[in-house]
Amino acid sequence: MNARNWLLTLAVTAPIGALAQTSEFTLTIKKHRFVPSELTVPAGKRLRLVIDNQDPTPEEFESHSLRVEKVIPGRSKGALSVGPLKPGAYEFVGEFHESTAKGTLHAK
Amino acid sequence: MLGSAVIVFRETLEAALIVAIVMGASRGVAARGRWIAGGVALGIAGALIVAAFAGAISQAVQGRGQELFNATVLLVAVAMLAWHNVWMSSHARKHVEEMRHLGHDVSVGAKPLSAMLAVTALAVLREGAETVLFLYGLIATGGTAGLVFGGILGLIGGTAVGMLLYLGLLRVPLRHFFTVTGVIVLLLAAGLASSAAGYLVQAGLLPTLIDQVWDTSGILSAGSLVGRMLHVLIGYNDRPTGIELLFYVVTLVTILALMRLFGARATRNARAQAAKQGAPA
Numbered sequence: 001m002n003a004r005n006w007l008l009t010l011a012v013t014a015p016i017g018a019l020a021q022t023s024e025f026t027l028t029i030k031k032h033r034f035v036p037s038e039l040t041v042p043a044g045k046r047l048r049l050v051i052d053n054q055d056p057t058p059e060e061f062e063s064h065s066l067r068v069e070k071v072i073p074g075r076s077k078g079a080l081s082v083g084p085l086k087p088g089a090y091e092f093v094g095e096f097h098e099s100t101a102k103g104t105l106h107a108k
Numbered sequence: 109m110l111g112s113a114v115i116v117f118r119e120t121l122e123a124a125l126i127v128a129i130v131m132g133a134s135r136g137v138a139a140r141g142r143w144i145a146g147g148v149a150l151g152i153a154g155a156l157i158v159a160a161f162a163g164a165i166s167q168a169v170q171g172r173g174q175e176l177f178n179a180t181v182l183l184v185a186v187a188m189l190a191w192h193n194v195w196m197s198s199h200a201r202k203h204v205e206e207m208r209h210l211g212h213d214v215s216v217g218a219k220p221l222s223a224m225l226a227v228t229a230l231a232v233l234r235e236g237a238e239t240v241l242f243l244y245g246l247i248a249t250g251g252t253a254g255l256v257f258g259g260i261l262g263l264i265g266g267t268a269v270g271m272l273l274y275l276g277l278l279r280v281p282l283r284h285f286f287t288v289t290g291v292i293v294l295l296l297a298a299g300l301a302s303s304a305a306g307y308l309v310q311a312g313l314l315p316t317l318i319d320q321v322w323d324t325s326g327i328l329s330a331g332s333l334v335g336r337m338l339h340v341l342i343g344y345n346d347r348p349t350g351i352e353l354l355f356y357v358v359t360l361v362t363i364l365a366l367m368r369l370f371g372a373r374a375t376r377n378a379r380a381q382a383a384k385q386g387a388p389a
Contacts, residue, residue, distance in 0.1 A: 058244070060241075064331045065325070080175075082310075
């Protein structure tokens with residue numbers, strides 16, 4: 001988030017609470033696949049991505065374009081902050097099972 | 109098999125490159141092999157512990173535990189590398205002279221070596237924990253011998269690239285050697301600081317300032333082999349945020365300033381000493 005937008009958002013949303021402006025999205029990992037594998041999110045906003053790993057094995061959620069990298073242990077959830085994103089497609093993978101665990105985030 | 113080889117190779121590569129730099133930077137120091145081997149052993153032990161508690165670490169601090177842990181590990185390594193470079197800026201000349209005169213390794217005391225042990229251990233710890241988790245997943249799901257063999261292959265491959273870097277470093281003439289390793293350590297430290305900033309952004313604790321300062325992913329992707337190596341060595345980032353760049357520059361400038369400061373003081377002291385003894389400086 002750039003500093004000016006941040007101040008602007010803070011000024012507008014401060015009475016409601018600064019956290020309210022972050023939208024949350026969930027990606028589930030099942031049998032080393034992402035559900036959904038295509039996800040549309042708003043561009044230009046700070047997002048909170050929750051990765052729900054329902055497999056018994058750990059997975060590393062990784063995306064170079066989103067600049068994130070996080071290990072999600074088996075049968076647990078992990079959250080990370082991304083964005084604000086420019087409109088476009090952002091690919092992500094589960095690095096430990098890259099052949100099946102892949103998907104795209106579409107920022108619009 | 110290839111998949112597991114590639115993943116273990118990637119993780120090993122990062123740690124191996126850092127260990128190679130540490131080996132280079134501590135060249136000519138007696139008993140450094142033992143210290144660095146100790147660092148690797150401590151790092152592996154730490155990686156096993158971190159992997160065992162991965163779930164607990166992840167859930168800690170409102171789900172920000174993993175990012176805070178990684179950022180802390182990185183920043184401690186940055187401090188150790190900075191301290192090493194500052195120490196070397198006041199001792200390097202004497203160090204090289206002694207190596208030349210004695211024709212063998214010199215004893216520098218435990219302090220600089222413990223910094224190098226810490227850097228080695230932290231690098232192995234961070235990358236090792238991910239490798240352990242990955243291999244654990246393989247074995248837990250009844251991974252075949254081929255997958256495990258692939259992992260071992262990746263480990264050997266990553267270590268080999270690290271060794272190549274070290275052998276390459278050794279070809280630098282002794283006169284310039286510590287200048288070269290000093291620059292590499294400086295860039296390594298700046299890059300690690302910038303990675304720490306990245307984790308803190310991911311945890312939602314720092315703003316990006318500028319979302320994307322530049323995009324060179326078309327020219328050299330940070331995901332490619334060369335991109336990954338440059339990421340470790342000089343902190344190459346194909347799409348840096350403002351805060352990552354800021355951490356990089358501030359770390360670089362701070363360490364350089366400290367090196368200048370302590371280097372100048374050492375030169376002054378050496379001159380004063382020489383004048384007192386009536387010998388030419």
